[in-house]
Amino acid sequence: MSTILPSDLPVMSLAEVLDFLEREFPQMHAGGRSYHLEAVGPLSARMRMDHHERHLRPGGTVSGPSMMALADLVLYAAILANIGPVALAVTTNLSFNFLRRPGATGLVAEARLLKLGRRLAVGEVAIASRGSDDLVCHATGTYSIPPA
Numbered sequence: 755m756s757t758i759l760p761s762d763l764p765v766m767s768l769a770e771v772l773d774f775l776e777r778e779f780p781q782m783h784a785g786g787r788s789y790h791l792e793a794v795g796p797l798s799a800r801m802r803m804d805h806h807e808r809h810l811r812p813g814g815t816v817s818g819p820s821m822m823a824l825a826d827l828v829l830y831a832a833i834l835a836n837i838g839p840v841a842l843a844v845t846t847n848l849s850f851n852f853l854r855r856p857g858a859t860g861l862v863a864e865a866r867l868l869k870l871g872r873r874l875a876v877g878e879v880a881i882a883s884r885g886s887d888d889l890v891c892h893a894t895g896t897y898s899i900p901p902a
Contacts, residue, residue: 763796763870764835771799771835778841782827785798789824791831797867799832802884805860816856816890822848824863825879825893833863833897840899847896849892856883871901876878 766774767895775782782789785808789901793800801824803809807851809820826845833843874896881891 756773764794765838766794766800766835768792768794768835768882771831774834774841775831775840776835776868778865783825789827791828794831794835797832797836797870799828799835801828801831803861803863804811805841805858807809810862813855814858814862816852816858818852821852821856821861821867821881821891822850824861824881825891825895828863828865829875829895830868832867832877833870833899836867836870837875837899842895842900845895845896846874846898849894851885851892853889853891860884861890873901875899 768791772791777786788804788806790802792802793798803824809816811817826848834840862884863879864883865877866876867877877898879893880889882889
């Protein structure tokens with residue numbers, strides 16, 4: 755078994771991940787574009803979610819399901835960037851801690867992969883309101899990577 759070193763990664767550029775997502779996962783833009791992958795790096799990715807009425811819940815805050823989708827998407831992007839175009843890498847677990855109520859504003863999610871193996875990837879996501887360093891949500895997730 756070979757060890758994947760962060761210096762060996764990422765294997766896909768930001769442009770390549772964006773092209774892959776457009777081709778293989780266009781439903782992420784259903785209802786209009788609000789998710790924007792901004793960066794990929796060794797064992798990491800950053801994604802922004804624009805403020806939009808469809809992401810709000812009663813009380814004028816961003817809904818939990820919108821934050822869950824953002825976390826899932828940015829983890830998927832981090833994994834793709836670091837293993838290559840594997841469309842069938844799938845979420846097997848997601849866990850969320852909602853830390854504070856975000857206002858009606860866009861969010862920024864930073865993903866970091868904690869383990870990247872041949873069959874499983876484990877990562878965490880820190881989500882903050884745009885313009886703030888205070889976390890509104892912390893998520894962890896595990897993805898199954900199909901055999902080559």
